[in-house]
Amino acid sequence: MSDYLNTTTTDWYKQRVIGVLVCVLTAFAVLTIRLFYLQIIEGEELRRLSESNSIRLQDIDPPRGLIFDRTNTLIVDNRPSFDLGIIVKDAKPVEETIEKLSQYTGIPAAAMMDKIKTSNKLPAFKPILLKSDIGRNALAAIETHKFDLPGVVVNIQPLRHYIFKQSASHLLGYLGEINPTELAREAFVDYKAGDLIGKFGVEKTYEPFLRGRRGGRQVEVNATGQVVRVLKTVEGHPGKNLYLTIDHRIQQKAEELLEGQAGAVAAIDPNSGAVLALASSPSFDQNIFVGGLARDDWNMLLTNPYHPMENKSIQGEYPPGSTYKIVTAIAGLEEGVLDETTTVHCPGQYRFGDRIFRCWKKGGHGKVDLIQAIEQSCDVYFYQAGQNVGVDRLAWYAKACGLGSPAGINLSHEAKGLIPTAAWKKRRFGIDWQRGETLSIAIGQGYNLTTPLQMAVLTGAVANGGRRYKPIIMNKIQTADGEMVVENKSEMIGQLPVSAKTLDLVRIGLRQVVAGEKGTARGSRVEGIDISGKTGTSQVVGRKKNSDEEEEERADHLKAHAWFVAYAPSNNPQIAVAVIVEHGEHGSSAAAPIAREVIKTYLLDQKSIKEQVG
Amino acid sequence: MFDRRPEQYFDWGLLAVTLLVATIGFLTLYSAVSAGATTPAKAFYIKQLIWYLVGLVCMVITILFNYKMMDRHANVIYVVCIVLLICVLFFGKYVGGSRRWLALGPISLQPSEMVKVGVIIILARYYAKSASTSGLTIRELCKPVIMIMIPFALIVKQPDLGTAMLIVLIAGSMTMFVKIQRRSLIYIMISGLISVPLVWSFLKGYQKQRILTFLNPDSDPLGTGYHIIQSKIAIGSGMLTGKGYLKGTQNALSFLPEQHTDFIFSVLAEEWGFIGAIALLVLLMILVAWGLNVAHSCRDPFGTILSVGVTATIFWQVFVNIGMTMGLMPVVGVPLPLVSYGGSSVITSMICIGILMNVSMRRFTID
Structure with a gap:
């Protein structure tokens, strides 16, 4: 008998549907209220933030692991490279800024303008690399005239340094920019275009250990692109150090x-x-691979009849x-x-x-x-x-x-x-x-x-x-x-x-x-x-x-x-x-x-x- | 008995709402891919146009046969879906950290999208037979739980937490709709609370991290946390009337991640403001209410539960996607139905609406 009483009927279902409708309408009401809050109440503040594009991300690149020999002698380390960049959006007028920059650092203005022209696909708030590894003197000049150079940024990047020049080059290997095929592989999921990875030798074999974990900062910047405050930081982890059996x-x-x-x-x-x-x-000298190899150098290495790359x-x-x-x-x-x-x-x-x-x-x-x-x-x-x-x-x-x-x-x-x-x-x-x-x-x-x-x-x-x-x-x-x-x-x-x-x-x-x-x-x-x-x-x-x-x-x-x-x-x-x-x-x-x-x-x-x- | 032909009862209203939402979606997509384009934008909207057409064809096919056929072939449909999911794990394309796509010649499919429909059909079949006004008992719930857990586990493995969560939400909605015995419900809640810490202790570090990020984007300030901030800025900066079509700055400067798929609502809200966003929201609400109306007027339990299931699919995607862009929901790859870019999503949404039309047309036919 109870089965008969409990049998579902069309009317019973109709009632359940009404119940569902009430839930759905409530949910849409929540979305509407949130929308109203964001666009109408917070709207003006968020519009201001959007106009200055002021919340940005900055990478913190961890140093790559060091390499020692069996006697604990350091054979590969990192040195700082000062990379000169410009954020076009912040650097108005661009030509004038580049002129001044050229005066202070001695880097030809034409070369820098070329870089900007060829990088116009990048989002305007991202720095365009003008010259990497500019050296301490140029850095000092830029720091001195900082307020004269809107939008100019200097990024400090660790660069690979092979201490014993030309020694154990084949064994240690070298780094190169990750290519699209590598990027698509499962093993390189944490990497992004432009990252350096070991391409040869020990640098390649022990890449997963030598590479650290990238960190970053969420920052708010002002109209000239200077960081006003750091909102959040995620620390990077340095790479692991390698001790070789080599003497x-x-x-x-x-x-x-x-x-x-x-x-x-x-x-x-x-x-x-x-x-x-x-x-x-x-x-060969691995240091020439660091920071990008010039085409002439590469051709010379490839055409040498004694095969230095082998x-x-x-x-x-x-x-x-x-x-x-x-x-x-x-x-x-x-x-x-x-x-x-x-x-x-x-x-x-x-x-x-x-x-x-x-x-x-x-x-x-x-x-x-x-x-x-x-x-x-x-x-x-x-x-x-x-x-x-x-x-x-x-x-x-x-x-x-x-x-x-x-x-x-x-x-x-x-x-x-x-x-x-x-x-x-x-x-x-x-x-x-x-x-x-x-x-x-x-x-x-x-x-x-x-x-x-x-x-x-x-x-x-x-x-x-x-x-x-x-x-x-x-x-x-x-x-x-x-x-x-x-x-x-x-x-x-x-x-x-x-x-x-x-x-x-x-x-x-x-x-x-x-x-x-x-x-x-x-x-x-x-x-x-x-x-x-x-x-x-x-x-x-x-x-x-x-x-x-x-x-x-x-x-x-x-x-x-x-x-x-x-x-x-x-x-x-x-x-x-x-x-x-x-x-x-x-x-x-x-x-x-x-x-x-x-x-x-x-x-x-x-x-x-x-x-x-x- | 009346012999009414189903064609006479074609649901023109539902079609109109659908086409309206799709049109808004297409216009927004056009803006999302052409402003500040770094990728060949044309390829995107032409492709999407093709997807809409393919979706319409699928919708028509779904309408042609009586939906009761689905009842009869539920098991086959379900097994095919599971086989496809297993194929993904073995042969799937690896894109951006997960394996979700199955390449079939020149086109790629996302079987997890289709699986939603398969699960809805098999659950509708089961519940139509076992539902009673006193609610389902624990014993009666065993079978549906297994039916849900198999695709759920396979999708989590990909990993695609968003779709996995969606399947649980849809299946949960259907189950609640047919009612669970109060005592059973309490048991389920208690065992759920107990199992959470247990499962947690079995997870690996990176898995925990993934779930934490999912629940709390702020714990990933460089990834999803940042995306949410930018999305909120985009939406809020639209204010009442928006910045104007094709004039969204957040969009143009590529501040928005995946602006043509997951964050397309942010693009619309930025350019059309509160007025435009509310308009879309109301249209989507009408779509969901329409689906419930179909369920309401259907006299056959399978048809009713089926309609509730597909309506729940549309509803949850809308709620989770829009909620996510406004910082109310975890950040997951859930597309906005009929609006987001993507073939599998568009086609699945069209099939869902096709099912609703099917049920709506045949509510008077007696077999």
Whole structure:
């Protein structure tokens, strides 16, 4: 029965609708009252505010995070830039004001008028930038004549400052104005047009930490655009400070040694993977990117034949040359095609089918065993080893040693190099692998490509007993107040595919390269430091190993690249280095001395630090 | 029985009010995009004109079939809406901090706009069957709450707090309209009060910040807080008679944010003053009252509740949007129906009015 009583009827609904109508009318009454209040009661005051456009917003840009090296030396900071601007609406008459401004500061009036003309799309109450970074003298002149210059504003902006000019430019990177594609991305939601963001290197990788949070002020201004009072302020937060693993002294030493040549140095701590130096030459001055790069400067950087913008230590791909014999030796020992007693007679050449493959030493090395072959870099010994291992097994070992894929450093554009296999060649060129090509591969020529950083990581792993570490460049990130945000730990990414015995043999060979009577790098011995290493020379064009060209004078750009990979001290390695000098011809003469000096600088520093602590 | 043809009862009055509001909207939009233009203004008003035409076509389509079809196909309509919302989360275009748009070839849709209609239809169907004069019990409310929460959660995720809030307001209005048992109402209020701090404790910092800004624009003096100040200055500076058409200075100097969408009322009030603003307000009030009149004269519960639902949609958008420009309401992206720029909004509003016309035309037909 109650169901019947409770059944809704048309009349019941009609009543409910009337109730709704009452609510709606009340709501409209509220809106009307509010409208009346704003337009009629407050109208005059609000009209006044609208006429002077007096409530404005000003940005407070927070300073970007500082960058330190491993010794806590400041390497990147910010300096104030005084940016001259004008608010056209407040600066009537504009021409006269600009004339005066030009008189006081010496900035040509025509240039400033041009800026105003090209910026006429901006809302009239927003300052138009006349000239950035005007310097303290011009600032003082403007401050003195402030009341003579209506609408003229000076905005203080923090500017990026790279303290060691031209040093670690590739590693640190640079800033640039955010572009529309970046702006549209989810990661850049807090950014607005005109903001600077890291475009390259560490500045790019750690952008989210280095950038602080923007603040701002709501201000009321008077008729000439001067701030009368600050209504509300939201403080900005400065960016986080970055502590790199780089040692700026080694970095600078490496750069000094590369001066005038094209090449790269990668140095790491073999026990943690921490990158101690990552140098690439020629370099560029990042300070020219600050505040906008002139077109001429940019063109010069782009057209320079030595590619200063390329970070050769991670982007440069070179045939590893004889440094690759480390891999061939490992593969030969592990696959059992040779052992410490295996000897080969080197007559200076190696006949394979109807082809002759030469050893770098014309007269030959005579009878050599594995240790001697590494020490003297005998090509014939490794031709044979490579031939017996075969291209695909060799490639497996190379890849297990970390070659052919990026070393994994936290920087963009890292190259992965190339380790060829028979299948790869078929895929790439549609041609079957020629067995003779395996011989070139075995001594690091042919299709093989590696980056200096990959070679440094490999050398580090040989040095530390087989542990492959991911190269890291950041030690820690802290807030401006010193609070820890991120603490980086070393990360092992693999093991060399070797037994302890194999590694010992290779290490003895590498030690002989420097220490041995016939070692190819015996010229780079240092008193008191026991260095192990391997030289390398990689042919640039043609790979005409059989031609007699070598004796002739070659054009510079056809000269071979010089390699040296090394670690020291031999029994307790603290540093592993890979050096490449483009067209440096001989690893022993062009690259090894650089590695030696880098090692010396680091180990002596370490020693002095220890002594100080002790 | 009478056999009256629905065409005879076409609601010409409702059409007239609609076209009048749209005309005012278009004129204001023209001013909003051409004064102090930094963007190609022509593209805006031509596009909007196309949207009006598309909206009219949609309105006509909505009128053609009997609204009772909606009753029968409510579930399908609802599921399609939910699927579209899920698509937005996965394939939606990312614009200005949220994912709301679904690109279909050259045009972009905002499914959350269409979802409002879907929710209204399915609620109308449910309430028409379960309503009783003693009001809904808690048990009877479970189903509609789920129906509302699914689209609500999906829209919050985008995030589009404005539309999410609107859906709750519309659904809440419909529910209150069919009456809730007094005891149930008290329970709901108490559990609501308890759950607020609970939910709050689960939110992340930025989510809390977003809600705080939403409720109190002053806590964001550089963003919405500033916009509200500028909007109030624009409206107030219109005074009694306004600054004149195309002469709004706040508008021309781009002081107003989104002056062609969310803050279009500020442009109108600045240029036409109290007289112009009241005129639009009265027209919108007539539109809402007309909708309620349709609900009042309909003899079928589904039709009545449906009409109340679409009228609530128009009403809440008007109230929230205009309230926001005058600093009475939280700042959310709720467009002013038929006035603000935007295809999805215009089309949805036209469909809502089409539904009202449909019900109005067929109130005498008996099936």
